[in-house]
Every structure is written in C-alpha cells, then in structure tokens.
Amino acid sequence: MQRFSALSLLRHAFSGHSKWGEQWRSPERPAKDYDVVIIGGGGHGLATAYYLAKEHGIRRVAVLEKGWIGGGNTGRNTTIIRSNYLMPESAALYEHALQLWAGLSQELNYNVMFSPRGVMMLAHTVHDVQVFKRHVCANRLAGVDNDWLTPQQAKAFCPPLAIDRIMRYPVLGAALQRKGGTARHDAVAWGYARAASALGVDIVQNCEVAGIRRDASGAVVSVDTTRGPVSTRRIGVVAAGNTSVVMAMAGVRLPLESYPLQALVSEPVKPVMPCVVMSNTIHAYISQSDKGELVIGAGTDAYVSYSQTGGLHIITHTLDAICELFPQFRRLRLLRNWGGTVDVTPDRSPIIGTTPVPGLFVNCGWGTGGFKATPGSGHVFAHTIAKGEPHPIAAPFSLDRFRTGRLVDEAAAAAVAH
Amino acid sequence: MLLIPCPFCGPRPEIEFTYGGEANIARPRDPQVVDDDAWAEFLHTRTNPKGMHAERWRHLHGCGRFFKVCRDTVTDRFVAAASSALDTGA
Numbered sequence: 001m002q003r004f005s006a007l008s009l010l011r012h013a014f015s016g017h018s019k020w021g022e023q024w025r026s027p028e029r030p031a032k033d034y035d036v037v038i039i040g041g042g043g044h045g046l047a048t049a050y051y052l053a054k055e056h057g058i059r060r061v062a063v064l065e066k067g068w069i070g071g072g073n074t075g076r077n078t079t080i081i082r083s084n085y086l087m088p089e090s091a092a093l094y095e096h097a098l099q100l101w102a103g104l105s106q107e108l109n110y111n112v113m114f115s116p117r118g119v120m121m122l123a124h125t126v127h128d129v130q131v132f133k134r135h136v137c138a139n140r141l142a143g144v145d146n147d148w149l150t151p152q153q154a155k156a157f158c159p160p161l162a163i164d165r166i167m168r169y170p171v172l173g174a175a176l177q178r179k180g181g182t183a184r185h186d187a188v189a190w191g192y193a194r195a196a197s198a199l200g201v202d203i204v205q206n207c208e209v210a211g212i213r214r215d216a217s218g219a220v221v222s223v224d225t226t227r228g229p230v231s232t233r234r235i236g237v238v239a240a241g242n243t244s245v246v247m248a249m250a251g252v253r254l255p256l257e258s259y260p261l262q263a264l265v266s267e268p269v270k271p272v273m274p275c276v277v278m279s280n281t282i283h284a285y286i287s288q289s290d291k292g293e294l295v296i297g298a299g300t301d302a303y304v305s306y307s308q309t310g311g312l313h314i315i316t317h318t319l320d321a322i323c324e325l326f327p328q329f330r331r332l333r334l335l336r337n338w339g340g341t342v343d344v345t346p347d348r349s350p351i352i353g354t355t356p357v358p359g360l361f362v363n364c365g366w367g368t369g370g371f372k373a374t375p376g377s378g379h380v381f382a383h384t385i386a387k388g389e390p391h392p393i394a395a396p397f398s399l400d401r402f403r404t405g406r407l408v409d410e411a412a413a414a415a416v417a418h
Numbered sequence: 419m420l421l422i423p424c425p426f427c428g429p430r431p432e433i434e435f436t437y438g439g440e441a442n443i444a445r446p447r448d449p450q451v452v453d454d455d456a457w458a459e460f461l462h463t464r465t466n467p468k469g470m471h472a473e474r475w476r477h478l479h480g481c482g483r484f485f486k487v488c489r490d491t492v493t494d495r496f497v498a499a500a501s502s503a504l505d506t507g508a
Contacts, residue, residue, distance in 0.1 A: 244467070253459075255464065257439070302432075303437045303473070304439075305491050306491050311419040312419060313432075313433060345462075403454045
C-alpha cells in the first residue's frame with residue numbers, strides 16, 4: 001500500500017498525479033477457500049474485514065460485493081454521525097463508533113473527512129421537549145456529549161434556522177451533540193477497502209452470492225457465487241436491505257422488513273449551514289457538504305420494497321418542512337434525488353451476532369441510521385466472528401432478543417426509525 | 419406514490435391508505451400454549467421477500483376496509499387485487 005503523506009503527495013505532484021497505483025487489489029474472482037467470507041461490500045462489511053485482519057489476525061478473508069463497493073446504502077445516506085441515543089446499550093454502541101471515527105483518518109491513512117461540526121436535533125412539540133430533555137440527562141449520565149438549547153441558543157449555533165413561533169413546526173428547543181457531525185461516505189468505504197486489502201483481504205466486486213451450502217450438521221461449508229464457489233466455515237452477512245434474501249439462502253428467517261429511504265441534494269452554494277440539523281418529528285435531515293450542496297434526508301415509505309425509489313409525497317413533506325425552517329433555501333434548485341433500501345427491525349435497533357446456523361453470523365437491521373455506526377459495527381462484528389461469541393457491546397443486540405423480549409427499544413425512545 | 423387497487427373503490431392514490439404489512443400471519447389461537455419461538459415468529463419474523471409479496475392495506479380515507487393484495491417489491495407493481503381476498507383478520 002502506498003502511504004499518503006505530504007512527501008508522497010509532493011513526489012506525485014511532479015508527475016502530475018498520474019502515477020498513483022490502485023488503492024486496493026481487485027481480484028477477478030474469489031479464491032477457492034477462505035477463513036471468513038463477508039457478504040456485502042458496504043462500509044460495515046469492509047470495516048468488519050479490516051478489523052478481522054488487523055485486530056484478530058484473520059487475513060484469509062473475502063468481501064463479496066454484488067455491485068461495486070460502497071454503492072448501496074453506504075453511498076446513498078446523508079452521512080450523519082452522532083451517538084446521543086437514549087438506551088444505554090445503544091449509547092454504548094454508537095459512542096464506541098464515535099470514538100473510532102475521531103481517529104479513523106489517521107488509522108486508515110485515508111482522509112474520511114470526519115467533521116465533528118455538531119448535530120442539532122430540533123424539538124417541535126411539548127412531547128419532543130420532554131423526550132429530548134430526558135435524552136440529554138440520560139446521555140450526560142452515560143458520559144455521552146449532549147446539550148439542551150433554547151430556541152435562541154439554537155439559532156445562535158445555526159443562524160439560518162427560523163425560530164418564529166407562528167410556524168407549522170415551531171422550534172421549541174434543540175438537543176445538540178457537539179461531537180457529532182458528518183464524514184465522506186465514499187471515502188469510508190474506500191479507506192477501509194484500501195486498508196483491508198493491504199492486510200491481505202480479497203475484495204471481489206460484481207460477485208453476487210447465489211447460495212449458501214450447509215453440511216449434515218447444519219453448519220455452513222461454502223458459498224455459491226456468480227464467480228464460482230467458495231469454501232468457508234464462517235460467513236458474515238452484512239447485506240443491509242438485502243439481508244432477508246441472503247439469509248433465506250441458509251434457511252434463516254429474520255425480524256426484518258426492507259423499506260425505501262430517500263435523500264436529495266441541492267445545487268452547490270457557498271457555506272451557509274454550519275452544522276447538521278435534524279428533526280425526527282418531520283423526518284428532515286439537512287447538512288452542507290464540502291462541495292456546497294445541501295444534503296437532505298427524508299423519511300421512509302410506508303411499505304416493504306426493494307425498488308430503491310420512493311414516493312414523491314415523502315420528499316415533498318420533508319422539503320415543505322425544510323423550507324419553513326430555512327426560508328432562504330426556498331429558491332434553491334435540487335440536483336438529484338435517490339433512494340436506498342433499508343432493513344428495519346421491530347425495535348429499530350440493529351442485530352449483531354450469531355444465528356441458529358453454526359458458522360453463520362449476521363450484522364443487519366441498521367434501518368435508517370447505520371452509517372454513523374460503521375467503524376463500531378465493523379469492530380464489534382469482527383470480534384463476534386473471530387471469537388464465535390458476541391463482543392460485550394454487541395451482546396444486547398443478539399437475534400435472540402426477539403424471543404426473550406429483551407428489546408433495545410429505540411423505536412419507542414425516538415418514536416421513529418433513526 | 420403507489421396507485422393502490424382497492425377491491426371496493428378501485429384504484430386510489432397511496433395517501434388514502436395505511437399499510438398493514440405482510441398478509442396471512444395468523445395470531446395463535448391460544449397464546450398461552452405457544453412457546454417463545456412461535457410467539458416471536460408471530461410477533462416479529464417477516465418473510466420480507468424480494469419479489470411477490472402478499473400484503474394488507476387499509477383504505478382508511480375511503481371505504482375504511484382492510485384487504486389483501488399482491489405486489490412485486492422490486493417493481494412496486496400490484497398484481498390482481500383479488501376482491502375475493504377479503505381480509506378476515508388473519
């Protein structure tokens with residue numbers, strides 16, 4: 001791996017930056033045999049492969065991706081990073097990720113453009129205010145950064161925000177996590193791919209899994225792919241919206257439903273949004289990318305779908321609210337609108353861990369907010385695969401919780417998927 | 419926005435409906451006698467197919483009735499809103 005440094009940048013500048021090699025190896029087809037096969041080459045899958053190789057010394061690892069890496073939800077989300085979740089189990093998981101985010105560019109020697117510019121969650125109703133204040137108190141007790149702001153303080157932190165009281169969605173206050181922010185989603189996938197590849201991980205793109213084979217005892221033995229069969233005793237499924245489909249190949253049914261989730265970007269403008277502003281109540285999420293585009297996220301559609309498109313009325317609702325909260329954005333034109341497929345669990349918390357099938361592990365159910373967890377998710381899932389038992393932080397997120405009833409109910413905590 | 423074929427009112431825009439999720443999931447007749455696995459299966463586990471999906475909708479802002487319909491979850495196209503598929507709650 002060519003390391004990036006001031007010296008290497010300078011050296012390559014003399015050749016007009018035309019001599020940079022490939023950042024990761026792209027084998028045409030997988031080898032015959034691996035210690036671990038990761039199905040899904042998004043941020044979470046690539047991070048899992050990286051930590052397997054780096055922290056657990058398991059380097060005979062393949063990441064199989066049916067399209068191109070980072071082309072699914074990793075490349076489609078609005079890149080919001082925060083950890084101020086209500087439940088202690090969730091706060092521990094997302095805080096673990098947030099701490100890894102802080103050093104990720106250094107660790108990967110790849111600029112993931114992590115920008116802790118602050119994430120402000122707006123409260124629009126009395127109920128929101130009560131819930132958010134409870135969130136703030138719970139977070140502070142758990143050592144997670146979160147502050148309650150009055151409407152005036154919110155406007156001081158984010159000047160374009162309108163705080164008039166005669167609005168459809170008046171701002172009654174806000175919870176601010178200053179350590180939250182955004183990162184460059186593509187760079188996260190590429191950075192993990194590059195670092196994992198350097199440690200020996202094979203990343204095979206355009207390689208779709210067609211079947212999972214099991215032996216007489218039920219344990220996994222191999223994976224059939226469009227680029228040939230692969231023998232392995234351990235499989236990690238990290239397939240986001242397509243997890244139900246992949247797991248059905250091994251005969252496992254999951255408490256998951258896949259929904260469309262949409263996002264859009266505006267034309268680029270000069271810096272105007274100093275932070276991330278989100279509102280769960282009106283399903284509006286907005287920040288400004290370094291290119292100047294306003295990046296806007298909407299809510300999910302109501303129905304199960306793998307179409308990667310959503311209804312226009314969903315984004316209209318989001319844009320109505322955004323235009324009221326930020327009146328000066330009304331005349332902006334929008335450049336692109338797209339959809340992804342998100343896998344949602346009944347309690348809106350992820351599933352990380354073992355399955356009833358020996359050798360088969362799953363990391364799914366991140367719903368509408370998985371990007372923020374990418375480093376932490378990969379880190380605890382790699383531990384889970386390497387040791388055959390859950391990482392302590394991942395333990396509460398077992399598949400078994402739906403049988404025992406020990407849910408991590410972020411659906412009730414936030415009243416929406418997030 | 420989907421155009422949903424209500425078997426009673428004909429095709430209507432999605433905003434008139436609420437989604438009822440996967441169809442044909444019967445509540446165990448006697449919850450006291452089923453084990454935890456069967457109860458979890460009823461409460462939480464879903465087929466979530468990529469392809470044909472039997473699902474329930476309720477025409478909330480129309481006739482108010484539940485019905486079953488099949489939709490391809492890749493194309494979002496409905497196939498045959500069977501008016502015979504009157505929903506019995508199962």
